[in-house]
Amino acid sequence: MGLVNSVFVLRDAMINGYAVGAFNVYNIETLKAVVRAAHEKQSPVILQTTPSTIKHIGEDFFAAAAKAAAAKYNIPIILHLDHGNSFELAVKCIRAGYTSIMIDGSHLPYEENIVLTKKVVELAHSVGVTVEAELGSIAGVEDDMYVNEDKSTFTDPEMVPHFVEKTGVDTLAIAIGTAHGLYKGEVKLDFDRLKKIHNLVDVPLVLHGASGVPDGHIRKAIELGISKINIATELKVAFANAIKRVFKENPEENDPRKYFSAGEKEVVDVVKKKITLFGSGGKA
Numbered sequence: 001m002g003l004v005n006s007v008f009v010l011r012d013a014m015i016n017g018y019a020v021g022a023f024n025v026y027n028i029e030t031l032k033a034v035v036r037a038a039h040e041k042q043s044p045v046i047l048q049t050t051p052s053t054i055k056h057i058g059e060d061f062f063a064a065a066a067k068a069a070a071a072k073y074n075i076p077i078i079l080h081l082d083h084g085n086s087f088e089l090a091v092k093c094i095r096a097g098y099t100s101i102m103i104d105g106s107h108l109p110y111e112e113n114i115v116l117t118k119k120v121v122e123l124a125h126s127v128g129v130t131v132e133a134e135l136g137s138i139a140g141v142e143d144d145m146y147v148n149e150d151k152s153t154f155t156d157p158e159m160v161p162h163f164v165e166k167t168g169v170d171t172l173a174i175a176i177g178t179a180h181g182l183y184k185g186e187v188k189l190d191f192d193r194l195k196k197i198h199n200l201v202d203v204p205l206v207l208h209g210a211s212g213v214p215d216g217h218i219r220k221a222i223e224l225g226i227s228k229i230n231i232a233t234e235l236k237v238a239f240a241n242a243i244k245r246v247f248k249e250n251p252e253e254n255d256p257r258k259y260f261s262a263g264e265k266e267v268v269d270v271v272k273k274k275i276t277l278f279g280s281g282g283k284a
């Protein structure tokens, strides 16, 4: 199977009340870990990279690795640009073989967010690539951007139908109280807002910043209409902690195949747990 776009995967999730995990990957080991976990659980999966990860490795390297994974494992795999920050980067990723693009114009004035998103949608749809946009802003550090918690604004449900209709987006990231990075305080999600938005539009909704959100909150969010859930920080922490353990036990270790394998194994475990929580196991 080649890489697929998000249409069937996320529509099926929306209709059948489960969510698909979108896992941020940083290198071959984390990419392999996510795909291996999804294959073991027979789950569709979204691999995603942020602009700074692309700067670090290159969109062509990720696309080649994701295509190899899709050829090897018989499950739906989507390669997604997370928090795409320009039309140019969207074009580069589509050319490299990404099958899904997020264009994040959430920091722009509303009308400009519509113009940028629509431009990316028109291009992406002409070549069968799906688009995610964001309305409202999610607190915390995402990639190189920092959004202050006070300044962050939750998604206004009344604006959602207009935005979806004007842009033609396939999926929408909404701000209902999650944050990027690690949580400092108690997690409070605005479930009423989510319910309202879900009732107003017919596109799969995306939850960003879901690392560290209690399982009960995640289950409720899925029940109320979340179809894609982004996990980044928890994978970074798992990968780093496993490698730290290797060096603590054996400070002389210098074989990347050994310390990276420890990280990979830990990421497989985290992803499998998330797939179970999201209910996407067996849906491949």
Ligand SMILES: [Zn+2]
Binding pocket: 083, 138, 142, 180, 208, 209, 230
């Ligand atoms: Zn995000």
